[in-house]
Amino acid sequence: MEKDLPEPQAALPPLQPEPEKSKRQIGQWVLLVIAVLALSAAVVFVVLRFITPTTPEANNVERNPSPGLDGIIAASIPPEQLILGDCLRGFESPLATQTVVTCNSAHNAQLIGTFELTGEDYPGSNELLTESETLCKSVALDPSAGLDSTWTYHFSRPSESTWTQGDRQVSCFLSLSEGNVRNSLLPENEES
Template identity: 35%
Template sequence: MDNQEQRPFPPKPAGPPTVGGPQITSPAAAPPTPRMAPPAAPPGAVPDPSLLKRRRRASLLLKALFAVVLVGVVLALVWLANRLDTQPTAPAGDPGSGVVEISPTPPASPRALPQEGVTPQDYRLGDCFKDFDPAALRSTVVACDSPHSAQLVAVFRYPGNDLYPGREALAAKALEACHAAKLAPAAYDYALNFQRAYPSGTSWDSGDRRVDCYVTADAGNVINTSVLP
């Protein structure tokens, strides 16, 4: 509240004169003592040491908090940069199609067949395999008009920067590829099954992004033609 000026009350008026006696007046009422605000510190006065300590402590606390937040932001950025740098990339020439491939295209340089020791990442859509084992690390690719037990009929390639989607999602995508496959009428001359192959978590980390669908014959190398149109 602002300081306000206070004035003493005026003295009471004198009473009526007494006949034959002296005139007596009542003493004036004592004015109340005004309440004054504490005087401001004069210029150049030294502040309270305890107040200085509290202000200094608050300033140090704010600086420490800012430093902690800044370090946390820097660490988060470093972690994100490392995460992006270590993200597996797609193999050369395999950027990920995003669609199920069901129509083989002629290779630029046809390989001589039969060819033994072909690794799964080198399988081509339409390849035919002798004595096929989907779990094998290498297979023998043969001409489709020679006896074989399996043929690769559909392929899906995940983009190289995708995170591992999990086993169930990969199995579902492989099933989708099998459903999308278009087979020639000759396929119905054999007792065939669809067989799926998809990456494990370990092979995904090494760059494997392929989901394959094969038709296989349980009776062995009994197929003598391509089952694709």
């Protein structure tokens, strides 16, 4: 009976689990591809920014020559594109973008005047504040507009840094503290 037994064999080494190196390499390759794509997009953005710089003309907001029932002539118009007599809906600050509407539609402010100051040297913040206020209050308003104490003067004026860049403009606004009106504050011959 001993003859039927198999001959002893050398033991085989234990089976090793398959290394996870391939999964880790795939993850690293995916991250590398994502990083290269992000870097490429950033380079394209920078190159296009320098090739086609934005110009002030590109930022001009178009005015609607025939506004509809809402009266909106232009929305989100920058302050430097406002025109004397523009009536403004939702006015909060002279430096914010504005919604220009027809003066016979509901609005709470109006650009009543613009002035160009003279001089080479910056006059100082307090002097400029006083001069701007005097200029704005000198604008002739329509006596039939119904102005009272609920109206407030607002104005934008050059800062010391913009003065050195050539800014000399004072823009004057008159706004309601609450509510809206549906008429211009300027006499008819003053509006453009």
